[in-house]
Amino acid sequence: MRNQHPEAALGKHTSRSGKNTELDDSGASSSQSAEASLAKSRVNAWLTRLQLEGIDPTLDDLEHCRPDFHPPTHSIEYATKYTELVDTLCRSFSKAQLQKFVTQCGLPRRGRKKLDYAESIVEEKWGWPRLEEIVLERRDRTEMSSETFPVTPSQFFLILGRDGTDLLDISAKYKVHISLVREPLALRIEGLRGSMKKLKDVLNSATKNFVEESVQLPTRVPIRADLVQRISRLADAYIENIGDKGLIRIVAKDERSLGSAKRLASRASREMISSTVVPLISYLPAGVPSISTIPEILSPYMYAMYPFLSPRTLPWYMNTSGAFRIRRVGEWLTSTTKGENIKATGGLAGGEGTVLNLSHKPVDLRDALFTRPRSHSSSNRRIVKASTGHVLFTTQSMVQRATLRPPLKSSHQFAKILKWISQSDLRASFVPSLPPSLVHSVPAEQKILHRLIYKSLPPADQTPSAAKNASQSNVITFEVVIAVDSQASDAESVQTLSIDPRWQKGTETVLDLMMPDRSMDIRLTALDIETLSEDAQPLELKDYSSRLQHFLLNGGGGNAQPDPPLTLHAFGEQYMLHTSASVRQSVERLQSEEQMSHPIAVVSESILDLESSQRTTSCEIICDDLQSDTAWYEFLSGCDLLSTAKSKPSRIADLEGEE
Template sequence: MSLILRHSFERALCHCSSRCAIRPNAYSDLYPFWKTISFSSLVLKEPCPGTNKADKAPCPNVLERNKLQEYLTLVASSNELTAEDIECHKPAKHAPPGTAQYEHDYEKLVKTLSRSFTVKQLKDGHRLFGLELPRKRTKRELAISIIERQWRWPSLSESLKQRRDRTEVISQSFALSKREAFLLLGKDGSNLHKLSSKYDVQTSFVPNPLSLTVQGTRGQVGKVVRYMNAFKLDISADVLELPTNQDVSLELCQRVSRSSGALVESQESGTFQISYNTKDDRARHIAKALLMQGAYEPLRQSPLLTCISKDNPLPLSMSISESSHGFSLYPFTLPRPLPWLVSNARMSRARDVGGWFDHNAMKKPTLLSRDNLTVDISGQVDDIRKRVSAVITDALESEKVSDVAVQASFGHFLLPSPSTSFNTLTSPVAGGVPLADLLNRIKESDKQPRFIPSMPKQLLDSRPTSQRLIHRLVYHAIVSQSAGCADHPRLDYITLEFSHVMPTASQGPWEEDDLIERDDALREGEPLKISEHNCWRGTKFHCDLMLPERAKDLRFTISGGFPMPNLQWPQELRGYKESLAELSISSLEASRGALPLTLFYKEATFVLRSSVLVRQSNDQLLNTEGGSLFPSVVSESILDLNSNQRYITCKLICDDPLSDQSWRNLMLACDWLTAHEKLDLQYNTHQLAQA
């Protein structure tokens, strides 16, 4: 019976093979299946004749071994698993973690390893790779262990966390102390703005209790948390003690804090705590320098004189009804920011009402003319020449100095407006008033006029020559605030200059923007070697001349002193000289820590007044009429290294002020440079000859 069944199965299988050979397309899906079947105990016969007489195609041998069988036989014959057997399943790359595609590829790879290897083979794979077996030794956990620990794929939970961090929006608050809040804000809120932009979050302050609220995606807020933890650890504090128990206002502390980026707090009389970020040690040094500069700003006002023409319809006390115009305070705007010590941003300048509409403005008398009237702040008639001569005589007698010079600086005397009128353009003086009333208002004001230097427009088109680059330190003696007579407050000073001679300018006027670009080029340009250094000690006096009928005001500085040999320098300055290698921004910043804030010289204490980088040009103006020379014209583009403010100054140097001719040339040049129009020097010379 079994023999019959065997022959029947062989005939059926032979018949099926014959049909598949005749119609391969119809049974192509069955071919892989039956080709892999091996019947080692069966002997198949040739297809029966007559099965399909029309087609004589031979029947394939289904028992013939194929490549898959050979591979499986090879694997079965091998007793050891190799690392290449597992590594061949590793994809060349994967999608970014935190995406749905990555999670799909991850699950697909786990299933591939689970189906391709047994538990024993996956354990052997851990041994080959030197990996410890996971706690759960299921096939899935073994496959995940190889994917994450050997192939360094992020885990599925990490991918889900990253996706949640990118999409989920949360809000978190950080409690802050006063100094933490200030340092986090930075100058004008710049640090907080950078923080918000860097981490792409929204920030806001809550005043009570003081805290910072951050809103953004979970991942970005987590970065802010790590930043805040590191930021609080970087905050440190330093203590500055002034040489004297000088009282400093809260307003000055706030201005120093905003200018430096370090929080300045008054502890007791003459002692201040400076909170700063240790990564920005520069802010600590700047805060100390600015605090020293502001605390010992000269308290006594220099004598202020006013010069007007006698033909003004309202010179002193004439009734306003008797004239059509007089004097008033007009809002004044500078092209550059005000000095950091100026607390009020709105300033006013004394002007004659409608004077710039006068057709005879060019015919006004010169500063040396007898038709001028000069009065002091009290309205008493005065004389600028007598004032200067008296100061020079006192300086020569008291200090026994051999060198006395007079400098005439150009600028504007600006009066800070009351804080109540900060947002208005109206004048604090209603209409035109007599000069005596205007001077009395200035005298009684709690805020004294400030001299703001500027360049005369007559020299803006000139070509600067013989330029020098100078690093200048100026120190003022503390005792000098109470020295000198009541009319002439004296300032004792020590000045140290490091200079480098620049190539002569071949072209280009005094353009402020161009000067700024040249100063900025020092940060990246070649280092400039110091060609010479000089130190002076002396005394100076100021005498101010307000010119409401002209475009500029004048400040006269009478200075006398003598050079100091290197061996007589204060020890602090000698140490700073050794630390400064070259004239460049980077070198000056590197030596900032060695910059002395106070000097002790001959039982006197000097405090730092300014630390600047100067581009100086020295020129000479020629009087074509008389053939004599005008005083030297010194123009300077100045960068304050502490406040980072830039400004331009222009001053005339008169080396022999007691000489009548030198004084006349000085006043003639001042007359030309303070005029409203760009008058020709020859025109002014004619006026001087007729005076």
């Protein structure tokens, strides 16, 4: 029979209640120290006796060396007690005995030394935190350090985030200071060791998850340098041109940002082609000569380029260093009216004014819009749309700083300005906007829709000169009208949601009409439209339509809205996405008592670009009976009504209220 353990034989000092006798505070420390020394000597004596009698120690004997608790890991005492406990095991048992205990307990072996076995028992069996880790954690919490994290330009851009907000958030979260080292490119990080380790893990994980792809743009036209930076910020992806054939490299945080960057880059290259394709024409009122024998200093009909300050953000694809519009120079001391007096000149509808192209030749609007014979298809419909806005000129300069200095200085006769435009490298862009008369109006009829517009790409073998004269393009329009019953409650409106897809294809011809004597310009778009049958609908769009309807009818379900296809191959041509937007559309009926015999429908839209998140507004009127001279006259009268701020048109509701 095994001898009784010395501590059991000698007994413990206990109170009558069976608990250890508590010492008063004044002698607690010395009593505990003495008690610990006494217990240690008893254990050593017992183990020595076992060794002399040739009895191997068991796990029970090992457990007698186990303290009841360990000090807090953040205290200095922990390291002392840990070292003493390991030292006790090493002195009390041989290497073979400790190895036997480790094997019996199924503990992992971290080494072959006696010290390794003792530490394994203390940490793995008795649950003491590893001393090395405690020391390192203490260093991480208290010691400052500095390191550099090498990055590539694309990695730095994505880590930086939009306007540097991501890097600022990281710096605040981990309480570190981050600066940029330029040569070689790296991030210099200063802070506590623990924060530095966590931040490096986060950065390493993020950079490993970045996705990269080289993309050949459908237009094979490189992106302007200023647009490269703008698209990178909009899509939260790094973009760079590779060569001059429209090949770009994209690095993004995820696949969704990569897809957004592809679509924005493709649209940017398409816009660069469009800005050189859309023909410019101009309108001068009756009695205003484009050229005069009178010296310019004495001529009352002078024009100049004025800086254009938009109340809204300019489209993301425009050069923001400076935008300018051509306007007539005002005679502030003698002029009694602002701009053109429609009553006196008759306006566009009167036909007494002059429409000129850049070559200073007269142009007939109808002939310019419909240069192609009309299709004989029974489903074909021919319409003309007029959109209000401003024709703005931007320079080719890549300077980011905005300037108020126009590219054409001083004022000139209009013919000279037309000649200068035709010979310069200025880029003209039409920016849609609401006329002043509709800015504060309350629409009566509204609907919300999702719109996609695809435009055909020029053939790959087309020469630049041929592309510049190609003012026509084929289009495919996809609209999903989301009609909400305004009479229903919020709960009912979800149930009454109806989705009505509309598919159309056609050919469009676009003209930008500058009207420097008025406050607004006009874009004229002629369309030959036909509705697509189900068999003719492109398969890629049909698949997108199905996914979109499922998304809308299920309220999103926490999922992101599906992305439209970037390109389509249909009707023997390649089409590229031109517009992806959510639109709030309203229809109003306006009338000018001076020109129009009956009201005209005005369609105004608030458009959210789903790729760039930019909002724009537009206003348009439509003429759908071009064979009728009366309808064409009413259409031009509507253009006069919306493009002049002199008289505010009356809403039909107001007219009816006066009767």
